[in-house]
Each structure stands twice: as structure tokens, then as C-alpha cells.
Amino acid sequence: MKRKTRFAATVLALMLSVGALSACGSGNNKPAPSGSPSSTSGAEASGAKDTITALLPPVSPNYQKNFKQMEADFTKLYPNLTLKIEPASWEDMTQKLDTQVNAGSPPDLAFINSEGISKYAQMDMVMDISDAVTPEMVADFDEAPLAYMKKDGGLFGLPAYMEVHAIGGNKQFLEEAGIDWKKIQQEGWTYDEFREAIKKGVVQENGATSRYGFVFATSGVAARDYLGILVKNAGLPSPFTTDHKYTYTSKNFLEVLKAVRQMIDDGSMPKELSSVDAGKRWNMFLTGQTMITGKGLAVFENSANNNNKKIDANDGSAVANSIKVDYIVLPLPSFAGHKPVSHAVVDGYVAFRGKSEPTAEHKANVAKAAYFLAAGQTSAATNSDLFAAFITDSARKAAESMESTRNPDNIAAVDKMLEHAAPARPDIPVVLGAKAIKVETEVIIPKLQALLANEITPEEMHEAVTKAAIEAFGADGVVKE
Missing domain, CATH: 3.40.190.10 (Periplasmic binding protein-like II)
Incomplete structure (x- = not known):
């Protein structure tokens, strides 16, 4: 049986009940673990030249320091492919992505929270890579975090961590x-x-x-x-x-x-x-x-x-x-x-498409880049920097020689919280997810700021959220008590 992370079994059980984050890519000469992106030789990766773009924030303390190395390692792995990384701060990540999406020319990959998939799916700007990832790629991931990247039967990216x-x-x-x-x-x-x-x-x-x-x-x-x-x-x-x-x-x-x-x-x-x-x-x-x-x-x-x-x-x-x-x-x-x-927060590398339908070859190359970033040595280094759990077998293998200074009590505390983690909800239709994001952005967040500033009461905020929800989902589409 495929080995799971310390939390996957519990969260997977929850998930099924509803139907269901040092040197990155350090380029060392150690043999790549089975299932790692590095296990593919350059000869096996030959093909037409292509460039994959990625918009990435400072995922871990040392993450952005290693972008040049990551780009070089990816091309070493796939000589015909170029990984072009654009850095972003956490503060301007959403604005940069939205600007590129609205212009019809988003990056091929962007590091975002899995909950944001619905927003861009509603705009028909995310790309389903379920037919581009290989069975070996999918098998490398623990099922629970992978489920967070799914919507309406599609797979729209690969997870970086589940915390x-x-x-x-x-x-x-x-x-x-x-x-x-x-x-x-x-x-x-x-x-x-x-x-x-x-x-x-x-x-x-x-x-x-x-x-x-x-x-x-x-x-x-x-x-x-x-x-x-x-x-x-x-x-x-x-x-x-x-x-x-x-x-x-x-x-x-x-x-x-x-x-x-x-x-x-x-x-x-x-x-x-x-x-x-x-x-x-x-x-x-x-x-x-x-x-x-x-x-x-x-x-x-x-x-x-x-x-x-x-x-x-x-x-x-x-x-x-x-x-x-x-x-x-x-x-x-x-x-x-x-x-x-x-x-439970699952962030990762979500695939985007432009106005034109991508070729099957380009889609496959985007999947390769997503897997390179989300698994193996790259993921092992990033998640070690984050003190985050490994969610692929290849990253666990690559991290065996890495030392950890984590407090054992904190590890146990996270384990306990993951026993109670909210399950993935791939059953929620994209249109509903997008409407929920709209209500959150336009009503909940502004009203919360007003509540915190003591400008409105809790009751007034609740009334405003309820009114917006009924407008968005209909009287029969909300919980009534």
C-alpha cells in the first residue's frame, strides 16, 4: 500500500464522507528518488522547444532566492523546455495575476490557494490538466491534498503542501x-x-x-x-x-x-x-x-x-x-x-490558459513544470524550509538526509489538528464557489473591517451578509434558521 503522510488517512476519510510548502533544486549528484521529476533523463524529455511561465510568491523564506537554480534544473531535466519564473510579493500576487488574467494572457502556472480555483474557473481561465499528468505523477501525491485541486471532475493544478x-x-x-x-x-x-x-x-x-x-x-x-x-x-x-x-x-x-x-x-x-x-x-x-x-x-x-x-x-x-x-x-x-x-490550507501550482486553446504538447509541458515544482527535490527543500509536511513520496525520499529542528510538541499539535481538518469539497459547483468568493470580497471583508473598527454591530454585519447571500444564491439557496 502506498505510504501516506501522517495526516492523509484521517483527512481522506473525511473527504470521502462528502464524496469525494536551503536550496531548492540544489542540483546535487545524488540519485533521484523513484517518482521524482529528476528521474526523467534529458533524452527522454526531448521534443519541440517550449517555454512555461510561472508567477510565484515567496512561498518559503528561501524560496525566491532559488528561482535561477530552479529554472536551470528544470532545463537540465528537459533540455527543450524553459521555465520562466516571475516573482511576486504576497501583497501584489493577486493583483498581478488578476491583471494578467483580465488581459487574456495569464502565466501557465500561478501559486495560489486551492479555494481560488473557482474564481478563475468561472472566467474559463484555469486549465484542466487531468489528461496531461501521467499516472506516475498522480500516484506520487497523497490523495487528500490532491483532492483540493479538483473541481467539477477536473484537476486544475498540483498541491505544494497541506497544512x-x-x-x-x-x-x-x-x-x-x-x-x-x-x-x-x-x-x-x-x-x-x-x-x-x-x-x-x-x-x-x-x-x-x-x-x-x-x-x-x-x-x-x-x-x-x-x-x-x-x-x-x-x-x-x-x-x-x-x-x-x-x-x-x-x-x-x-x-x-x-x-x-x-x-x-x-x-x-x-x-x-x-x-x-x-x-x-x-x-x-x-x-x-x-x-x-x-x-x-x-x-x-x-x-x-x-x-x-x-x-x-x-x-x-x-x-x-x-x-x-x-x-x-x-x-x-x-x-x-x-x-x-x-x-486545512492547500496551496499549489494552478494551471492557467489564455484566450486560445493550448496545444496538447504545451499542456503536457505545463504539467511537467507543475510536477517539477510540487514534487521531488524542489518540494523537499521548500517544505523543509517551511517546516511543512511532505505530501509526495518523492519529496519524502529526497528529504531523508535533511535535518529538522522542529519542536516535537508542535509536530504533535499539528498532527492532532489535522485529525480534525475540514475535508476537501470538490463537489461544490464552480459557479457557487465563484459566487461565494464574490460575496466574501464585496461584502464580508469590507463589513469585517467596519466591525473591527466598531463602525457597525455584529448584527448589522450578519444582516448585510444574509442580504448579499440571498441575492447571490436565492432565498432557497441559503441556510435558514
């Missing part, structure tokens, strides 16, 4: 507040328990807050994360029920909106939360201005460890005024008696 959106705590501050973080890692916590815990993390000095209990990035590209993560723990694992009714009209969604205001009104979170972007959030954590930060991926432990080393070495590149931090992975709280459901 959970969690939160992260400062070990010293957690223990000073009397919080049993090891127990919480394994057993979770309710919203009421979390609310009391973050109150204990607040520190007041000279009448001002010098440390908050909890800070979450809610500005810029992180704007969509906060609610999307929280609501999964409130009985809303997906924007749609299994019979495709929109769920954010539920009273459970309103309860989460009330909690969002409560944590600010308690003083546990800053009143200026709506202006906190991902960079400021992380700076606040490393400088001791918050006990718990969010969202958090496994790579944050690596980033904290690297900053600790710079502090020890009196390296001027350490974050200004930062302190040493032991990063502790923590789950999100659950609401109103609902079971915890982790937000």
Missing part, C-alpha cells in the same frame, strides 16, 4: 499566565476558555497596554483569513452544506461575529486591529507585544528560531527590539459546543 491555519503562542508568556499549553495542544479549548486565557496575557504599564493577549492580522492579504478560520470551529466547516446551501446566513456565523467584537472590547486585542497586517502582526509577536498571534503556519516556528539565532549572535538583521521566543503551535477555540474543525 493547518493555527495560532501561535510565546511559551514564556503562556506559562506566566498559567496556561497549560500542552494540554490545549492535544485537547483544544472552548471560546470561553480562550477568552479568559487571552485576558490573562494582557499587560498594562503606565495606564497603557504594553502586551495584548491575542493579535490577528486582519489587513491586506490576511483580511480573509480571520473569519474563515474561526467559523470552521462554529459548526460551519464550509461556506456550503452538503446539499449546496450557503451557510454564513446561520446564527453560528453571528456568534463568531459577536466574539470578534468581544475580544477587542475586553482589551485582549488592540482597538486598531483592522490596521494590523501580516508584517505588523509578526513584528508585534517577536517584540513581545502579544502573547498569542495568528494566523500561524508551521514555518513561523522556523522564523522565530532564526530570529533567536540572530539575537544570540548580535546580528543586526534581527527584528528591531525583538526578544527570544519559543514558538508554540495552538489550535483555534471552538464555539457554542461545536466540535473543533481545523482550516
